[in-house]
Amino acid sequence: MGAEAVTTPHPAVLLVPFPAQGHVTPMLQLARALAAHGVAPTVAVPDFIHRRIAGACGGGVALASIPSGIVVPADAGDDTPPGFGAIVHAMEHHMPPHLERMLLAAAPRGGSRPVVACVVVDVLASWAVPVAARCGVPAAGFWPAMLASYRVVAAIPELIDRGLISESGTPISSDSDSDAHGGRMMAGLGILPAQVELRADELPWLVGDPATQRSRFAFWLQTLRRARGLRWVLVNSFPAESAGDDGGDDARQGPRVLPVGPALLPGSAAGGKPSCGNQHQGGGGGSSLWRADSSCMGWLDAQRAGSVVYVSFGSWVGSIGADKVRELALGLQATGRPFLWALRRDPSWRAGLPAGFADPGRGMGKVVDWAPQEDVLRHPAVGCYLTHCGWNSTLEAVRSGVRTLCYPVSGDQFINCAYITGAWGVGLRLRAMTRADVAAGVARVMDGELGARLRDKVRALRDRVVTAEARRAADRNVGAFVDDVRREGEGGRPPSLQAPTVQIYSVL
Numbered sequence: 001m002g003a004e005a006v007t008t009p010h011p012a013v014l015l016v017p018f019p020a021q022g023h024v025t026p027m028l029q030l031a032r033a034l035a036a037h038g039v040a041p042t043v044a045v046p047d048f049i050h051r052r053i054a055g056a057c058g059g060g061v062a063l064a065s066i067p068s069g070i071v072v073p074a075d076a077g078d079d080t081p082p083g084f085g086a087i088v089h090a091m092e093h094h095m096p097p098h099l100e101r102m103l104l105a106a107a108p109r110g111g112s113r114p115v116v117a118c119v120v121v122d123v124l125a126s127w128a129v130p131v132a133a134r135c136g137v138p139a140a141g142f143w144p145a146m147l148a149s150y151r152v153v154a155a156i157p158e159l160i161d162r163g164l165i166s167e168s169g170t171p172i173s174s175d176s177d178s179d180a181h182g183g184r185m186m187a188g189l190g191i192l193p194a195q196v197e198l199r200a201d202e203l204p205w206l207v208g209d210p211a212t213q214r215s216r217f218a219f220w221l222q223t224l225r226r227a228r229g230l231r232w233v234l235v236n237s238f239p240a241e242s243a244g245d246d247g248g249d250d251a252r253q254g255p256r257v258l259p260v261g262p263a264l265l266p267g268s269a270a271g272g273k274p275s276c277g278n279q280h281q282g283g284g285g286g287s288s289l290w291r292a293d294s295s296c297m298g299w300l301d302a303q304r305a306g307s308v309v310y311v312s313f314g315s316w317v318g319s320i321g322a323d324k325v326r327e328l329a330l331g332l333q334a335t336g337r338p339f340l341w342a343l344r345r346d347p348s349w350r351a352g353l354p355a356g357f358a359d360p361g362r363g364m365g366k367v368v369d370w371a372p373q374e375d376v377l378r379h380p381a382v383g384c385y386l387t388h389c390g391w392n393s394t395l396e397a398v399r400s401g402v403r404t405l406c407y408p409v410s411g412d413q414f415i416n417c418a419y420i421t422g423a424w425g426v427g428l429r430l431r432a433m434t435r436a437d438v439a440a441g442v443a444r445v446m447d448g449e450l451g452a453r454l455r456d457k458v459r460a461l462r463d464r465v466v467t468a469e470a471r472r473a474a475d476r477n478v479g480a481f482v483d484d485v486r487r488e489g490e491g492g493r494p495p496s497l498q499a500p501t502v503q504i505y506s507v508l
């Protein structure tokens with residue numbers, strides 16, 4: 001960490017994201033919003049992320065590198081990020097002493113406490129919570145996804161107590177209609193609204209084969225234990241995610257929900273002065289882990305308004321498999337429409353692609369390694385987004401007023417999809433990854449009365465979420481959080497820190 005970042009008279013805040021694209025981007029946005037409120041933020045990322053985005057930040061946001069112990073084999077190329085297991089091992093066993101040294105080194109000469117006033121920890125990077133506690137620094141949590149998925153995960157202890165899931169997270173059901181069991185279980189406990197449809201096997205910790213599911217569930221139990229030590233949790237969502245949810249207090253979890261998300265958007269009062277450069281793309285604020293192919297924009301300029309299908313499955317879910325990649329390719333071809341497909345060059349992602357399919361100038365489509373996604377979604381030529389429903393992609397689609405065809409793959413994506421297709425009604429779910437379903441799904445989302453209705457609804461949702469008033473309200477809430485941190489740094493205990501409840505600020 002640069003010395004200037006911690007010896008400043010402004011309160012210093014250290015932010016620790018989980019090291020994946022969908023987590024680093026919103027954490028940098030949060031850092032920018034904090035900087036606009038007079039805080040000196042440093043975002044501390046593992047070395048393998050740091051070397052990709054180093055130089056992208058400046059101004060009010062500093063970037064620090066934490067040694068991860070992960071050695072990238074010389075022949076691996078720089079394209080494939082470490083897997084979940086390797087990341088968790090680094091976070092649990094290699095990174096803590098380095099972070100501890102970083103926090104203690106920030107202490108003023110002769111002082112007994114570090115000058116870092118607060119550590120903001122991505123909830124999925126809970127390894128940093130005990131480190132902060134050892135150093136006597138208060139910790140805030142950051143949940144980079146929907147409030148709804150936070151509620152579902154936070155309900156795990158209650159679900160176990162009530163015998164609704166096993167000690168290893170498997171749903172226990174006498175309900176013969178397993179298609180809707182997950183949603184009914186959550187609605188029954190008041191965790192999700194009734195219209196959110198979720199199958200029992202779509203709960204966020206049910207990822208992969210049974211062994212992976214057990215270890216993912218153990219990860220969540222450990223995360224929840226550590227989250228009890230958080231004084232705040234900042235949630236990356238917008239107010240009233242669903243109709244009937246006013247974003248107010250949640251008596252069950254004791255959170256106070258304050259929307260601050262719109263303050264993180266480029267052009268908002270707080271986020272308006274970008275302190276990160278723009279190395280790879282426009283909206284991402286220089287946080288892109290891969291270099292975006294800017295030829296996308298010229299290609300889009302040559303397409304008719306509202307005609308293009310944009311396809312991307314985010315950064316972190318892995319490949320959907322060779323058979324599905326092939327069906328998707330043939331389905332896109334069968335639509336007879338122009339399409340832009342962001343598909344990483346990694347052989348495991350591209351396996352299944354018909355020969356020559358990605359060749360430039362072939363057919364009506366364009367395949368790129370990595371797109372400048374926010375710019376793409378804002379382009380008037382884009383008429384539909386076929387998405388895995390990662391939360392950042394979901395927000396970006398809503399903010400750009402683009403209808404979605406949903407193909408959730410894992411984790412929180414099923415919940416996000418349920419909101420898109422149910423609670424908000426701004427997209428449809430792809431039934432199966434077959435060429436026929438892809439072609440039919442795209443036509444349903446883009447054509448006729450249904451297509452027009454989806455377009456109107458997503459634009460109405462955009463207008464509700466990205467208003468000047470929403471940004472101002474969010475900005476006030478960022479300010480409230482900063483005031484708490486300042487008072488804490490000055491030795492006073494802010495009123496909100498006296499209660500032993502978790503306080504949630506909602507951020508978009």
Ligand SMILES: O=c1ccn([C@@H]2O[C@H](COP(=O)(O)OP(=O)(O)O[C@H]3O[C@H](CO)[C@@H](O)[C@H](O)[C@H]3O)[C@@H](O)[C@H]2O)c(=O)[nH]1
Binds near residue numbers: 316373
């Ligand atoms: O070609 C591309 C593809 C993606 N992106 C960006 O990458 C981010 C992807 O984020 P997200 O949609 O959240 O997907 P993941 O990276 O897969 O995110 C992980 O983290 C999210 C936040 O916790 C979860 O919601 C997801 O399920 C989880 O897979 C977005 O900002 C995109 O704009 C690009 O810039 N170019």
